[in-house]
Structure formats: C-alpha cells, structure tokens
Amino acid sequence: MTVLLEVNDLAIGFGDAPSVVDGVNFSVNAGETLALVGESGSGKTLTCRSVLRILPDAAQLRSGSINFHGEGRSADLMSLPEKTMRNIRGDCISMIFQEPMRALSPLHRLGNQVAEVLCLHRSMGRAEAKRRVLEQFEQVGFVDPDRAWCSYPFEMSGGMRQRAMIAMAMVAKPELLIADEPTTALDVTTQAQVLGLIRRLQKETGMGVILVTHDLGVVANMAQQVVVMNKGRVMESGPATDVLGAPAHPYTAKLFAAAPMIPEVAAPARAPSHDDVILDLRNVSKTYTMRAGGWRKPVSIPACQNVDLQLERGKTLAIVGESGSGKTTCARIAMGAETPDLGGEVLFRPERNANTIPVHTMNSAERMSFQRQAQMVFQDPYSSLSPRMRIQKTLTEPMEIHGIGTASEQREKAAEMLTWVGLDASMMRRFPHAFSGGQRQRLSIARALTLDPKLLICDEPTSALDVSVQDQILSLLEDIRERANLSYLFISHDLAVVARIADEVAVMRAGVIVEQAAPDTLFYNPQHPYTKALIAAQPEPDISRPIDLDLVARGAGSPRLWPEAYRFEGIEAPALRELEPGHKVRCHA
Structure with missing residues (x-):
C-alpha cells in the first residue's frame, strides 16, 4: 500500500513542563484506517491537531516530522507556509472535531457552513454545492436534509450537530480524514451508517483515516492498524487483529477489561413495580x-x-x-x-x-x-x-x-x-x-x-x-x-x-x-x-463479529x-x- 502520512518522533509540550506528547511514531496508508486509542488526556487529539497545525498558541512542536504524501505532492507539514496549509486543510486533509457546538459557527446556517468547503476548495457554484451538500446530509442520516440546510447549530440536537460536522469533513472527499471521536454523540444506528459511509468512501477514493476513539467496538469494526497511547506515549501498536486479539501491554488489557458489553446470559425477567x-x-x-x-x-x-x-x-x-x-x-x-x-x-x-x-x-x-x-x-x-x-x-x-x-x-x-x-x-x-x-x-x-x-x-x-x-x-x-x-x-x-x-x-x-x-x-x-x-x-470489541449493516438499515429505516x-x-x-x-x-x- 502507498504510505499517505508518516509521523516520526513527534514531541509536543507547553512552557517549561515535560512534553505531553513524546516520541510518537505511526504511519497511515491510503485506503487504510488507523485507530488512536487511549484514555482522555493521553495526547490523541493533540497528535491529530499537529497534523493540521491547529494546536493551541501555547503549544510547542519540540521535535519530529509529519510527512504527507498526497496525489502529486510530498511535503513535511511542519515546515509548509501557512498559506499552503490553508489550501490543504479541508481539501486534502479534513478533520471531524469532537465538540461540534464549538467547531460550528452559531451565526450561520448548517447548509452554508458545509457548502463553504466546496466553494473554497472546488470553486463550485451555489446551486451545485447545495445539491452535493443535501446528498451528503442524507448519507449521514438526516431525515429531512432541506430542514437541516436551513437550521442553525443551536436548533439541532447534539447528535444532529455531529452529523453536520461529519458531512462538512467528508463532502470534499479528502485524501486523509482525521476523525476525533466522530460517533461519540451519535446513536448506534446512525453510528453504524456513518461507519459504513466512511468505509464506502475509502473504497471509492482510497481515502486514509485516522480514527480517534475510546470505543473499542468501533475500533474492531473499522481499523486495520491500532496505536494505543497513554500519557503522551505509545504503549502498543500493530495490526488490529493482533492488538485486539491478544493485547501484549497491560494498559491495553486494562482498556479491554473496562469496555462495557451487553451480557451474554440473561438474568431472570422482572417487571418494575412502580409502587413508589x-x-x-x-x-x-x-x-x-x-x-x-x-x-x-x-x-x-x-x-x-x-x-x-x-x-x-x-x-x-x-x-x-x-x-x-x-x-x-x-x-x-x-x-x-x-x-x-x-x-x-x-x-x-x-x-x-x-x-x-x-x-x-x-x-x-x-x-x-x-x-x-x-x-x-x-x-x-x-x-x-x-x-x-x-x-x-x-x-x-x-x-x-x-x-x-x-x-x-x-x-x-x-x-x-x-x-x-x-x-x-x-x-x-x-x-x-x-x-x-x-x-x-x-x-x-x-x-x-x-x-x-x-x-x-x-x-x-x-x-x-x-x-x-x-x-x-x-x-x-x-x-x-x-x-x-x-x-x-x-x-x-x-x-x-x-x-x-x-x-x-x-x-x-x-x-x-x-x-x-x-x-x-x-x-x-x-x-x-x-x-x-x-x-x-x-x-x-471483537474483530470477528462486525456490525450487520443490512439488519440495521431495515430496522432504522x-x-x-x-x-x-x-x-x-x-x-x-x-x-x-x-x-x-x-x-x-x-x-x-
């Protein structure tokens, strides 16, 4: 496979404190999904934001390189001029942010915000952009795409805002998609549909995906490679079959032990009394x-x-x-x-x-x-x-x-x-x-x-x-x-x-x-x-038990x-x- 992104010896810090991300290495191939897994505060999001160079002002990129090998280009993203990076963001590399209420403008309608990506990076007219956005809204699970187009973020639920955020990141069909907890606010049926959409887009365009998630079930259904992080360092990495099937590091094993699952054996049925x-x-x-x-x-x-x-x-x-x-x-x-x-x-x-x-x-x-x-x-x-x-x-x-x-x-x-x-x-x-x-x-x-x-x-x-x-x-x-x-x-x-x-x-x-x-x-x-x-x-969290998308589509239709x-x-x-x-x-x- 063609290597799309290489992160080598990345270190990020704040002030005089020790690095909060230290010695991180991984690579993403075209058409492949790499999952970054770890507890909150482990440095997953900072690592991903460094790829797009949208770190907080106080953050310091202390060492390392981030090499992007897109169609007809190969460059170290850490050394590119800001104007060139603006052309890459949203076009070649898109990101789904974890908190859509913070990432979306409260003053603009959802349709206009998503269409802006096509107008800026594809020089598309308003009518064609609207048609493409409505198609994308339907694909990410909006029952009424026209209503979503006219709505402001505060008029939608948390899950609906997340769907709009996903549509914005995917509408331009980027070469690399960075998904930071993309399905956190979504119900499981919409999550299954969105994961299926990402997989389909990967097959069509060869898009690479970096998936930041704490849901090991999502990792099992999506990832070919897994990187487990804790306190800014990589604890374990390798093919998903190996990491999920037989975790070698105690920290990875602890994450699996804590993953909630529907019990396989039913307890005796009971009817609520409603006495008090x-x-x-x-x-x-x-x-x-x-x-x-x-x-x-x-x-x-x-x-x-x-x-x-x-x-x-x-x-x-x-x-x-x-x-x-x-x-x-x-x-x-x-x-x-x-x-x-x-x-x-x-x-x-x-x-x-x-x-x-x-x-x-x-x-x-x-x-x-x-x-x-x-x-x-x-x-x-x-x-x-x-x-x-x-x-x-x-x-x-x-x-x-x-x-x-x-x-x-x-x-x-x-x-x-x-x-x-x-x-x-x-x-x-x-x-x-x-x-x-x-x-x-x-x-x-x-x-x-x-x-x-x-x-x-x-x-x-x-x-x-x-x-x-x-x-x-x-x-x-x-x-x-x-x-x-x-x-x-x-x-x-x-x-x-x-x-x-x-x-x-x-x-x-x-x-x-x-x-x-x-x-x-x-x-x-x-x-x-x-x-x-x-x-x-x-x-x-079992790679041998994927989601049955056909059954989901029938019941959720x-x-x-x-x-x-x-x-x-x-x-x-x-x-x-x-x-x-x-x-x-x-x-x-």
Missing part, C-alpha cells in the same frame, strides 16, 4: 414551531408524542433512541425547562408518602426546592460550563445559590466531588478550556452532585468518556444510587451502558416510545424492528417498510400494548 414513583410523566407531548422563511407559514415539528413514563425511587429509567427522537426533550420537560403541550403533566414526589408536586405549576419556593432535589448532567460539557469561571467557582456556585454551608465548607465539598469523579482537587484553579473533553464531562457530573440531589437526569453522561473512566463513572453512579437512594433518568445511545445501569428501558424513535421493558427482557426478547436494529448496531404488525405512516403510530407483564410494544392488535 418519584417522577411521573403523563401524556407528555411537545411541538415546536420552526420558521419557514419568506411569506410561508411556520412549520410545526412534533418532538415527542404521548409519552408516559414512571421512574421508581432509587431506580434507573433509561431512554434510548436515535438523535432527534425526543429523548432530551423529555428530559428537559421533566426538569421543568420546557413546557409540555396542553394535556401533558409532570409530577414529582420528593418523599415516599409526600404529596405529588406538578413540576410546571410550581411557585417560586417550590421551584427552588425542586431545583435542589433534581439536577441535570448535560450532554455537551463545553457549552454547559462557563469558559470565564474557574472550576472552584463552577462547583461552589450551586451551593451559594441555595445557601448551603460556609465558603470553606463549599470548597471542601467541591474538592470532595472532584475526587469522586477521578480528578485532583488541585485542578480547582483551572478554567474549563484546560481540560480534555472527557475531563469536562466529569466536571459536569461533579457539579450536579454538589447539592446531594434525590433525582439526577443524565443526558448522555458517559458519551465523551473513554472506557476506563466510563467504567469508573458508572461504578460511581451505581454506588451513589445505593448509598443515597438516588433516582436516575438516564439518556444514552450506548446499549452496553444501559444494560449495566438501568432497571427499566424505554426505546424512542421519532418522538414515540416503541418498546419498553426491563433490560433482561428487552435485550434478549426484543420484539420491535427498531429495537432489534439498535441491538444489532451495537459495536463489539422508514416505518412504512417494517413488518405489517409494526408499520405506520406519519404520526399515526399504533398503540403501545403490553405483551407480557412489564413488556410493552407499539404494534397493531
């Missing part, structure tokens, strides 16, 4: 009105429809489904941040024998009390943490608002929470930008725990975490739930995580719950075609193509019926 419900969503629907532009009438977009969910005290109710299915909308309604449509209500019961409190008709005193008892961990830690506030202030501010403890007690509590989530108390003087994506997610979890809440609503709390830290966080959440009788409304697209932590699972698609049961029933006796697609799309018992068109879905105690499926009688 802390949170009750009744007939909750939410419709948004979207601007149509010009003189056209605004368009109504149903986000969720007729959702009925009951969360038992001390238990975990998980909501899974594709991006844009209405999961986060349900969470925001449960928190009181969104108002449901007429006829829907959310009831909160603070204690077992206490009266229920309607969340959306609280007075100011009741709302203050509710906000202390119910906290939320947001999906995007970068946008939920103030960039101008030090971590100490971020963690102590909730306690100050609710008048809890003295200043010294608040600092002690903040330090304790940092320790709980695997960070050091000495980090409290830093700002959020000084942390990696996974570390920022841990900070969000620490902030939510400072008030000792009774209800924690977790919106993809582990999606940005590497497998070893993810294992720590899940163990922490399980421990807190047992010790403090905490209740979780847990939103995730990772079925292995859900199988571990959930007591009951609701599967959502297109705003409706299509199946609901305990995980022991759902994962071993799924009935709905979409649930079957979710399970089939879950990547496993149009409801009109499902088996007759589950088929429907538009929003006229069949009723949710109980097939057996605790197991509900949306199907025709």
Whole structure:
C-alpha cells in the first residue's frame, strides 16, 4: 500500500513542563484506517491537531516530522507556509472535531457552513454545492436534509450537530480524514451508517483515516492498524487483529477489561413495580414551531408524542433512541425547562408518602426546592460550563445559590466531588478550556452532585468518556444510587451502558416510545424492528463479529417498510400494548 502520512518522533509540550506528547511514531496508508486509542488526556487529539497545525498558541512542536504524501505532492507539514496549509486543510486533509457546538459557527446556517468547503476548495457554484451538500446530509442520516440546510447549530440536537460536522469533513472527499471521536454523540444506528459511509468512501477514493476513539467496538469494526497511547506515549501498536486479539501491554488489557458489553446470559425477567414513583410523566407531548422563511407559514415539528413514563425511587429509567427522537426533550420537560403541550403533566414526589408536586405549576419556593432535589448532567460539557469561571467557582456556585454551608465548607465539598469523579482537587484553579473533553464531562457530573440531589437526569453522561473512566463513572453512579437512594433518568445511545445501569428501558424513535421493558427482557426478547436494529448496531470489541449493516438499515429505516404488525405512516403510530407483564410494544392488535 502507498504510505499517505508518516509521523516520526513527534514531541509536543507547553512552557517549561515535560512534553505531553513524546516520541510518537505511526504511519497511515491510503485506503487504510488507523485507530488512536487511549484514555482522555493521553495526547490523541493533540497528535491529530499537529497534523493540521491547529494546536493551541501555547503549544510547542519540540521535535519530529509529519510527512504527507498526497496525489502529486510530498511535503513535511511542519515546515509548509501557512498559506499552503490553508489550501490543504479541508481539501486534502479534513478533520471531524469532537465538540461540534464549538467547531460550528452559531451565526450561520448548517447548509452554508458545509457548502463553504466546496466553494473554497472546488470553486463550485451555489446551486451545485447545495445539491452535493443535501446528498451528503442524507448519507449521514438526516431525515429531512432541506430542514437541516436551513437550521442553525443551536436548533439541532447534539447528535444532529455531529452529523453536520461529519458531512462538512467528508463532502470534499479528502485524501486523509482525521476523525476525533466522530460517533461519540451519535446513536448506534446512525453510528453504524456513518461507519459504513466512511468505509464506502475509502473504497471509492482510497481515502486514509485516522480514527480517534475510546470505543473499542468501533475500533474492531473499522481499523486495520491500532496505536494505543497513554500519557503522551505509545504503549502498543500493530495490526488490529493482533492488538485486539491478544493485547501484549497491560494498559491495553486494562482498556479491554473496562469496555462495557451487553451480557451474554440473561438474568431472570422482572417487571418494575412502580409502587413508589418519584417522577411521573403523563401524556407528555411537545411541538415546536420552526420558521419557514419568506411569506410561508411556520412549520410545526412534533418532538415527542404521548409519552408516559414512571421512574421508581432509587431506580434507573433509561431512554434510548436515535438523535432527534425526543429523548432530551423529555428530559428537559421533566426538569421543568420546557413546557409540555396542553394535556401533558409532570409530577414529582420528593418523599415516599409526600404529596405529588406538578413540576410546571410550581411557585417560586417550590421551584427552588425542586431545583435542589433534581439536577441535570448535560450532554455537551463545553457549552454547559462557563469558559470565564474557574472550576472552584463552577462547583461552589450551586451551593451559594441555595445557601448551603460556609465558603470553606463549599470548597471542601467541591474538592470532595472532584475526587469522586477521578480528578485532583488541585485542578480547582483551572478554567474549563484546560481540560480534555472527557475531563469536562466529569466536571459536569461533579457539579450536579454538589447539592446531594434525590433525582439526577443524565443526558448522555458517559458519551465523551473513554472506557476506563466510563467504567469508573458508572461504578460511581451505581454506588451513589445505593448509598443515597438516588433516582436516575438516564439518556444514552450506548446499549452496553444501559444494560449495566438501568432497571427499566424505554426505546424512542421519532418522538414515540416503541418498546419498553426491563433490560433482561428487552435485550434478549426484543420484539420491535427498531429495537432489534439498535441491538444489532451495537459495536463489539471483537474483530470477528462486525456490525450487520443490512439488519440495521431495515430496522432504522422508514416505518412504512417494517413488518405489517409494526408499520405506520406519519404520526399515526399504533398503540403501545403490553405483551407480557412489564413488556410493552407499539404494534397493531
């Protein structure tokens, strides 16, 4: 194979401190995928950013060379003039960034941002660029590409923004694609489709891929070569069959041991009792009105429809489904941040024998009390943490608002929470930008725990975490739930995580719950075609068990193509019926 990129003896540092990336060597061949694997903060993203020379201003490239051998050119990227590098970025080498909300402009529509790549690097007219972008939007899983073209980033969910970021990186068909956690915010069905799209584009164009990921299942399905990094150094590298099949370094073996998987043996099925419900969503629907532009009438977009969910005290109710299915909308309604449509209500019961409190008709005193008892961990830690506030202030501010403890007690509590989530108390003087994506997610979890809440609503709390830290966080959440009788409304697209932590699972698609049961029933006796697609799309860290893309496409496709018992068109879905105690499926009688 032709070598496309060579990284030799790369060292990157800051100030007088030792190098944070030291002696890194690897090469990528045309048409090949190389996976960079390691914990958050191991130097994976810095290494990739050095290829495009988009490192922070304070970073120092201390040694090494980065040689790119594209069509008709061969150059050391570290010595090229900046003007030449601008021509290479987005054209010959593209990058999918980990945090799309930070990478996308909030002032421009998604379609214009993606089309800009074609206008700059392909001198394409607006009409042709729009046609190509709409095709790319459809390929990365947008159900309505025209709506995505007209939308701003803040109007889309985290997964939808990530799809736009992927489309932007791939629309010009680059020679080398650097994908930094490209599927972190995506549901497993869209992830499978995007991975299939990348593989297809590789076959068509000979594109090389550097895949930065903590998901060993994605590595097993995509990579031919694997480089394992820890603390800026390469621990192990080689063909994927060797590294995944028989890891030689103890650090690699530790990563595999921490990888969550759906258990192969089912426990006895159990139906939730719902005797002591802390949170009750009744007939909750939410419709948004979207601007149509010009003189056209605004368009109504149903986000969720007729959702009925009951969360038992001390238990975990998980909501899974594709991006844009209405999961986060349900969470925001449960928190009181969104108002449901007429006829829907959310009831909160603070204690077992206490009266229920309607969340959306609280007075100011009741709302203050509710906000202390119910906290939320947001999906995007970068946008939920103030960039101008030090971590100490971020963690102590909730306690100050609710008048809890003295200043010294608040600092002690903040330090304790940092320790709980695997960070050091000495980090409290830093700002959020000084942390990696996974570390920022841990900070969000620490902030939510400072008030000792009774209800924690977790919106993809582990999606940005590497497998070893993810294992720590899940163990922490399980421990807190047992010790403090905490209740979780847990939103995730990772079925292995859900199988571990959930007591009951609701599967959502297109705003409706299509199946609901305990995980022991759902994962071993799924009935709905979409649930079957979710399970089939879950990547496993086993190179001999690739994702069945055909099965995923059938279940995740149009409801009109499902088996007759589950088929429907538009929003006229069949009723949710109980097939057996605790197991509900949306199907025709």
